[in-house]
Amino acid sequence: SEIVPNYRLDGHVTIVTGGSGGLAHTLCQALVAQGSELALVDLTVERLSVVENDLKEFVRVNKLAPVTISTWACDVSDSVQVEELVRAIPREHQGLLPDKLVHTAGYCQNIPATDYPATRAEHLVKVNLMGSLYICQAMTRQLLEKTKRRKSISTMANSAAEALPRFPNASYVLIASMSGMIVNTPQPQVAYNMSKAGVLHLVKSLACEWARYGIRVNAISPGYIATPLTKQVIGASPEGAALQYEWTSRVPMGRMAEPKEFVGAMLYLLSSHASSYTTGENLVVDGGYTNW
Amino acid sequence: SEIVPNYRLDGHVTIVTGGSGGLAHTLCQALVAQGSELALVDLTVERLSVVENDLKEFVRVNKLAPVTISTWACDVSDSVQVEELVRAIPREHQGLLPDKLVHTAGYCQNIPATDYPATRAEHLVKVNLMGSLYICQAMTRQLLEKTKRRKSISTMANSAAEALPRFPNASYVLIASMSGMIVNTPQPQVAYNMSKAGVLHLVKSLACEWARYGIRVNAISPGYIATPLTKQVIGASPEGAALQYEWTSRVPMGRMAEPKEFVGAMLYLLSSHASSYTTGENLVVDGGYTNW
């Protein structure tokens, strides 16, 4: 029945940045399962090849329909690289313009504010915040430029003579963080926090500007995730264990998240059927952390 | 594949309050399509029978598996009625305890604050805010009382000797409103606004208290919805049309929502697979309204 949203992504190319990261790895499995072609982006292609192979094995084991997967080295904080990246992707995907984005590229750093070197704070902001802007800009620019503007004269009184192009399937999902809403404790991470708050408001700003094109832009704000990386940190020492205890004691659900617990939020936001009236939203998935 | 969330609700009884309302009508179609049994609740059963018949016709036309649907008259602002309602429902559903809730019962009223009669403001708050508390309380109480507490001695150091019962499938979705976040204009509706802000924080409070039982509590905040009712108001007069113009000019997406645009948010939150780490959250579906 039409009433239940369609979460399938067949015929779309989803750009996944930070593609070899802990969260992305899991999200990509859901994307291929839903039939999306993937353009995986990370700083280097080496680890992306591992991800690509894993995904192909995942497709095989689960008897899924194979999808085209391309891998790309790109530093998202470099706007020129990002622009070139987005222009190049259609070539590996039969000319399909990517109109779905899952932007996970980013990193955290724990340095007390009094000691934080300017160059490090700047780099973090450039990757986490500016990188989020660049990838969205590049995608929308390409959609706009490669789409022949319809020449129909609008009938509405005060609208522009030339109708605006519409991309009702375009949906960008940016992984922000609850750190953009609250201040984590005890670890100091001022640059990360402010970068993620910036991402949350970037999302709202782009959502408002691009609503006219039918492009939706939303964020997901995870709480603490038990990725392979964090599991390793926590398991490595008594300090790691103490940190985990402090973290989980601040979560009403009493535990960290598993990466797969973000798939539902991602599919909701990516699906233009499920979330057609949702834009500029920050979907928080934090086990209740920000409520306390 | 396991990675894509399961949005099916087979074997669950979902209580839908305000069952004959404009929003609920559509949401119920999605619920039966997902296999959920329904306990429809409204002030009177007469209009619920119409809904029930519509849903049965919907099942037939779409060749869906039939589900048990029960209808109940109950004023949600009366805690005694609500308690009795929830206790009675299992009898019509083979003893199944309802553990899914879609609470839409509520109403809006446009009265300037200087003129607002106390009795009317009180009634609205009693229905919208207190009613939201009562239905959640009654459901959780029943789950707790009808579940034999496991007598296992916990092995964890500082946990209680008696393990807490867990209901990882329990998910309550309360329809709040963007009116609980921003103040609508131009129509004055102070009592509605404060009642919905109360609902949003009720949701956070219950989410925190009941995380220990695995029960998740979340809100959906709609923007303006074009229900049959609002369509009629807007279509009836030039003032209605002017109001609609004023409303939609404040929505980045430039239009009101259709009821079916909330199905995706509802299914995401109801599915314990899709939103297992999401609690106390306010999922805003407003076409971007609150961003401006």
Add this chain to the structure above:
Amino acid sequence: SEIVPNYRLDGHVTIVTGGSGGLAHTLCQALVAQGSELALVDLTVERLSVVENDLKEFVRVNKLAPVTISTWACDVSDSVQVEELVRAIPREHQGLLPDKLVHTAGYCQNIPATDYPATRAEHLVKVNLMGSLYICQAMTRQLLEKTKRRKSISTMANSAAEALPRFPNASYVLIASMSGMIVNTPQPQVAYNMSKAGVLHLVKSLACEWARYGIRVNAISPGYIATPLTKQVIGASPEGAALQYEWTSRVPMGRMAEPKEFVGAMLYLLSSHASSYTTGENLVVDGGYTNW
């Protein structure tokens, strides 16, 4: 110099509800020091007489100019009583209409949501939330009704022929709570939390409706305050001490507030000189609690 705001309140009657409470007691000292006449309101006048005497002694000791202080028994949850109260106050203040409000009446209750009796939750909401509405309504109604509407024809194109009355000195300050923004832990207090969230949004709604009259409405959200009452609870038992430890460990400043630490926020909001462009605002004074 004109540039520094004038925080004096001479010639104004400030209504202080919850006048015999721990917070109000201190705030009243600042009000009389600033020259405001006081209409003290509480459930009973007995304890208010003590406050009144204390304030007179305070005036004497500090060699302040004496101000008229009246005391009133009124249950703020009873709209009829509140209406009568506000109408009666000018009689004890040489006909002066009260146009400043410091609304502290309210109470908290710690009951798990599963056990919360409906009558108790309703009473709390009626006092904390409805009472906040009633006192504001009564004050504005009196200002509007007792003010001769100026008959001047406005010169602006699309304004109403009859100019609206303006009360640029009217300022209502409602004591909400950080509990309207976050969920306290470990103590369960769902009704209080939702009532205070309601107050915060009531404030925004009234601010928007009454901006046309020049009336400003704002909230103060305190964190934990060490009032005589809380000091007693905390000092009485090891459990009290443990609770205090848990509370203060969640405050970046590491301590509870003293009542006098809210005087600055109150004077800022009450002074029509200091906060002339501030309305609908929630001034948080919480030692940083809500940031974590």
Add this chain to the structure above:
Amino acid sequence: SEIVPNYRLDGHVTIVTGGSGGLAHTLCQALVAQGSELALVDLTVERLSVVENDLKEFVRVNKLAPVTISTWACDVSDSVQVEELVRAIPREHQGLLPDKLVHTAGYCQNIPATDYPATRAEHLVKVNLMGSLYICQAMTRQLLEKTKRRKSISTMANSAAEALPRFPNASYVLIASMSGMIVNTPQPQVAYNMSKAGVLHLVKSLACEWARYGIRVNAISPGYIATPLTKQVIGASPEGAALQYEWTSRVPMGRMAEPKEFVGAMLYLLSSHASSYTTGENLVVDGGYTNW
């Protein structure tokens, strides 16, 4: 009487960045009226000399006690310059370490997101967001380094053997913007919006980190201000007038702010007497804009 906060700033050096800007000009008058010494900072000293002379004239006309005013050229986006600036200031102020900050340096830019050149967005973020971090870092570092750590052994059980230095008078006020909370319309300004959201969360992060030193960090979020600059833009053309109409129609108070309407908020936050329990707070002064 002690109960009324003291807003005097005698014996303090307040750093005012963006010192020759429209808002700062007015705020500085209040600062000298309150007895604060001033270290005025802007891109060039030329216009600061004008401000300095104006302030001296202001002091003379209002028969205020003269205060030391120093002027400094510094690009706040350059961390090295900022560090040197803060180290140099005490030399012009009898060795006094600046412990009050009013940070207004920043700028806005209206460019559609699709056209926004990366270099311009980066520069804006560097000035508005990174500059806010650098000035706070430099001030705190200087306070910490130039203060002999007290060698007293703390008596409290679980505190560090060496007590932390405390600066209970240190108060940093950062001018953010309502643009960090909502998305302005109709003008596009994505980089500004995200930079100011970043500032708001920077403030919360630093407030949490430095609460241990007694340093408070807060923001003021102005709505639209009628500075000389904006007045000129608005007055210059029909488009300017149309923009002003669109802006003020979205403000419940129906008008833009005057610069002097931020003095009360600034003094409240600067005064360690008035706002001793307020940190990480965002004091919104917007005529109610963000409520709608």
